[in-house]
Amino acid sequence: MNLAERSFITKLCQSCGKDPHRLMDIIIGVQGAYARVSGDAMNLIAAELGLPRVDVESAVSFYQFLSKEQKGHVRIRLCDDIIDRMYGFDRILKAFSEELGIGLNQTTPDGKFTFETTACIGMCDQAPAALMNNVVVTNLNSDSVHDLVESLRKNLNPEQLVKKTGNGNNSHPLVRAMVQNNIRRRGPVIFQDFTPGEALRKGLAMSPMEVIRSVKTARLRGRGGAGFPTGMKWEFTRAAAGDRKFIMCNADEGEPGTFKDRVILTEKPNLIFEGMTLAGYAIGAGEGILYLRGEYTYLLDFLNETLKERRASGLLGKSILGKDGFDFDIRIQLGAGAYICGEETALISSCEGLRGDPKNRPPFPAQKGYLGYPTVVNNVETFCCVSRIIEHGAGWFAEHGTKGSSGTKLLSVSGDCRMPGVYEVPFGISIHELLEMVGADDTYAVQIGGPSGQLIGRADFQRTICFDDLATGGAVMIFDEDRDVLEIVQAFMDFFVHESCGYCTPCRVGNVLLKKKLEEIRAGKGEPSDLEYLKSLGETIKATSRCGLGQTSPNPILTSMAHFPDAYLKLLHEDKQGYQPTFDLDEAVATAARIAGHGRVHHED
């Protein structure tokens, strides 16, 4: 480590007040500047923050975007999810590999490029996509790969790849991304004009309890997918004892196929921040944190600018809108590529500068959250709803949607349809209606709620999107007849195995076993008894895992087995002789035969 790096790190630590809870900001900063967090850097950070070195190394090793090894100047991360796989992932991977002359997870000898894949980056409506450092490149094809790499070779700055910026704020000077919003349908709640301060002014005229009562009367439920009543969560947090309280906004939109928060963050950041501020007022919190997934780093400057404007307008900071005693401010915490951090307790861990491991519950964040203080964690969309409820009234909000699920829901639609993008629809819409709206004519299967949700077939298309029927955090992936159901399921299991934090055994080991069995079945080595095995193993993982990841990761297998039994049955056969189909004798002796120089041996029983 040279002197410049040493002084960079020291300054960075000082700018974070040498606060160990800001470890994420520091290691992300070092990674950004030096394309690695070296052992020496870890030692220095540990010394500056007064942490044991192992705590720093533990965090660095946890997050996919951070690394101890030197990465290239340009880190190309190709998005790997089922939608990208449907639209040419394999071809593009091969094209990059050939252009760069390296395989996956390798760095070119000149240190210019590192080539990797990454889980869904929230661009399924413009897939295939990739991250080049923090720059998003969309609509890739095997032809464009050559030009991209050529252009990067000349000048190692991915930002020059953005020739034409996307619509809306994607063209904002602080964003400058080629990303498109693809807002296909604007509903009454999220995608209408909003004047910053409008809701806050009305909210501050009410008492905090009245604000909570409004949210309850509106019957608002959490938009992240689980649907917990927001007002109740706030009430618990307000009632909990604590010198400090916190508001957290979960913008770690990691569920593959979900990208609606990305569009809200781009177009309606004030609606989010205003909702957070109202929440702070309602529960008596002074600080808010928006946890932004590392994949959306390109929005960071823009969001910070929005916060700055809000401070300048008196909508954040001391005595907000002249209300004495109401001080509230928001900072943005960047993530670094970990799906699990979308789980609220893991998100809190990450904000505290720790590995993104989930915490035991109880205590729930409402009692003991960030740094042990009572904390509200809500989804991006939930905070937007709060702003509108206070702006237009609880009654107005509750008129939309259904009785059990009031308001509208943003859906991120991708896959086999003519108009992928973001749709704001009232709760209670049926899958049939939705498919018609998005231009999907020949749909065979729909994945609702991303991999952790469920895969349904035609028999269920009359069902409706709401918390009482098909609950969803917003992902809707559409598949036509010619798609292989088990390939879809396989992609989801690959994802969960990769993203499991490894803390508890059912999730760490169980998902690998599920994935292995599925691979065997796809390879034609499955037997009818495997279905019972998958079912009982899947139920065990769901029942015994520590957090939401393992409690939902068997869903792709369990729901596809329930709704598409033929996809499995046609591949299964019983071995009449009682042999294990998974054991291949020729394969097992191949090495020994080669060593002995026998050539291939044929075994007849």
Added chain:
Amino acid sequence: MSKPKIATASLAGCFGCHMSLLDIDERILDLVELVDFDKSPINDLKKFTGKVQIGLIEGGCSTDENVQVLRDFRRHCEILISVGDCATQGGIPAMRNTVPLLECLEEAYCNGPTVYNPSGAIPNDPEVPLLLDKVYPCHEVVKIDYFLPGCPPSADTLFQAIVALLKNEPVDLPYELIKYD
């Protein structure tokens, strides 16, 4: 009615499980009242005489010959039982599973401290069984109906389990017989 038949084999094992079976002492007289021995090292019968009711397998699969014997047992036995830790888990022979096969063979035939092998060749006679890439427990090669763990399972365990199976009664093994730590 003729007596049910039993067959036994030792694959990649040490014959300890068979020794344990002989350790039932005079109860072997009770056993032969209940069963006839078919293919087994105990009577040195090399080939199956026909279908048998119970097969006991000691040892896991380390070579292609082990696999062939095991599959032969699976085809002939109505009920196949993995006996002992090698059959159920791979056991001591499976310690080679962490070492690449070529390194195993080189250590055994070329580099080992007591090896005298001027030609430096690894045996390649077609008559010598080929090693598998790793040692497999029996249930990864064929379907296994029951498992009797232990290294070896004690004589009492074996005797009581076989008798219970033959009499179609539940096995009632006392705690001491199935406690291994």
